[in-house]
Amino acid sequence: MHFDLDGADNGNLPLFLLFLAFVLTFVITRLITRLIRAGRGPFKNNVRGGVHIHHAVPGIILTIAGAFVSVAVGGSSPGAEISAVMVGIGASLVLDEFALILHLQDVYWSREGQLSVQVVCLTIAGLGMTVLGVNPLTESATLNLGPLALTVNLPIHIVSVLCCVGKGKFSTAAVGAFIPPVAWIGAIRLARPESRWARRRYSPQKLERATARAKAFDARFGNWGLDVEDLVAGKPTDHTPAAASRS
Structure with missing residues (x-):
């Protein structure tokens, strides 16, 4: 992969720096939070006036500031590279507390x-494939069959990805966004039983089939996935197993 520091490249350097900043920030953040949890090292929770200021707060500020800088410089160097690093760091800090924002309560160390x-890992996978040049919106995604094939394929691709999301198959949707056949297969197969798609569209018999399939899948792969998450993020405070949202 070639990067032109004069900004004559096709945007690969800012994207690579964003990816690198995102990954390094996540690793460093998780290391620091685990040290705080263990009571080791010089790090402490950031508390001001009795308020615990979560790292999503500076993350939001950095992400917004980086977006403003990116628009202001119009892709010119070195502003594009600086804004990419700001967005990478900020987005990583925000997504590291995605569950906290979603639940509107401090569930950082819970299941x-x-x-x-999961969200951070999917983002890293998506960014990584983009850095490597995998772009689902180009003709290469349709095996170089030309613009007509791209025009026909793109709506199907988008609908398939949205179906995967609606069916609760978030990992499949993330991978399928870059590898269309994955999204197509995920859109055809049964939804996760806890998804809105299954609750609204499935008969009791079909919901039972979806539940049986999900249990079989989780029994085979779910514990492995949770073990990896525990290794990366630290074991949760509560050990109540939750239904994994993977397919």
Whole structure:
């Protein structure tokens, strides 16, 4: 991969810096929070006036500031690279507390808080494939069959990804956004039983089939996924197993 520091490249350097900043920030943030949780090192919770200021707050500020800088410089160097780093750091800090924002309560060390790790990992996968040049909105995504094939494929691709999201298959949707056949297969197969799609569209018999399939899938892969999340994020305070939202 070639980067032109004079800004004559096709935007790869800012994107690579954003990816690198995102990953490093997540790793460093999780290291610091785990040290705080263990009571080791010089780090303490950021409390001001009795208010615990979560790191999503500076993350939001950095993300917004980086977006403003990016628009202001119009892609010119070094502003594009600076804004990319700001957005990468800010977005990582925000998504690391995604579950906290979603639940509007501090679930950082609970099983529900592991959702943040899933979202961050999916984001890293998406950014990584983009850095490597995988773009679902180009003709290469349709095996170089030309603009007509792209025009026909794109609506199907988008609908398939949205179906995966509606069916509660978030990992499949993230991968399928870059690899269309994955999204197509996910859109055809049964939804997760806890998803809105299943609750609204499935008969009791079909919902029972979806539940059986989800239990079989989670029994085979779910514990492995939770073990990885515990390794990355630390074991949750409560050990009540939650239904994994993977497919």
